[in-house]
Amino acid sequence: MNLRKGTEADLPRLHELIMELAIYEKGEDQVSNTIERMKEEGFGPSPVFGFWVIELDGEVVGAAVYYWRYSTWKGKRLYLEDLIVTEALRGKGGGKILFDKMLDFGKEEGASGMMWQVLDWNELAINFYKKYNTSFDEEWLNCHIDFD
Numbered sequence: 840m841n842l843r844k845g846t847e848a849d850l851p852r853l854h855e856l857i858m859e860l861a862i863y864e865k866g867e868d869q870v871s872n873t874i875e876r877m878k879e880e881g882f883g884p885s886p887v888f889g890f891w892v893i894e895l896d897g898e899v900v901g902a903a904v905y906y907w908r909y910s911t912w913k914g915k916r917l918y919l920e921d922l923i924v925t926e927a928l929r930g931k932g933g934g935k936i937l938f939d940k941m942l943d944f945g946k947e948e949g950a951s952g953m954m955w956q957v958l959d960w961n962e963l964a965i966n967f968y969k970k971y972n973t974s975f976d977e978e979w980l981n982c983h984i985d986f987d
Contacts, residue, residue: 842936845890845902847882850874852899853890856923863926864958871987888920891940893933900925903937905944908954917945919955934967942971956981 845853854874861867880887893901901924908918919941924933945953957964965975 840900840933840936841894842940843892843894845892847878849890849892849899849902850877850881853877853892853902853904856899856902856925857904857921859925860921860923864961891937891944893924893936895928895933900928901933901937903941905941907950910951913951915948915950917941917948917950917953919953922955929963938967938971 851874854872854877857872858867858870861870877888881889888904888906890902890904892899901922903922904920906918906920908916910916919938922934922937922941924931924937941953957968959965968975
C-alpha cells in the first residue's frame with residue numbers, strides 16, 4: 840500500500856469512505872458534509888482539516904482525517920477525526936499504516952499527544968487501539984451542538 844498526503848482531487852473518494860464509515864457506524868442519516876464544503880474547509884484560504892490516504896493499485900482504500908486542537912492543560916494536540924479503511928481491506932494492515940503515520944506526524948509537528956474517539960461497541964477498533972497502550976477515558980461525556 841502506498842501512503843501519501845491527501846489532495847483536493849481525493850475528496851470525492853474521501854467522501855465515499857466517510858459514507859461507508861457512517862453506514863458501518865449506523866449513522867449515515869447524520870452526514871450532512873459535502874465534497875464542496877470539504878474543498879473549502881480543507882483547501883480554501885483557512886484550512887481546518889487535513890488527511891492522509893493509502894492506495895492499493897492506484898485506488899484510495901483508506902484515510903486518516905485530522906485537525907489540530909488546543910488543550911489548556913496539554914498544549915497543541917492532534918485530533919484524529921476518522922481512521923477509515925474500506926471494509927474489504929480491514930485487517931490487512933492499512934489501518935496500522937495510517938495510525939502509525941498520524942502518531943509520527945503529531946510528533947513531527949510538536950504536538951503533545953493525539954486524541955480520538957471510538958464507539959463503545961466497536962470491539963475490533965478498541966482491540967486495535969489497545970495494541971498502542973491507549974488510555975480510554977470513561978469520565979468525560981461527549982457534548983455537541985449542531986448549527987445545521
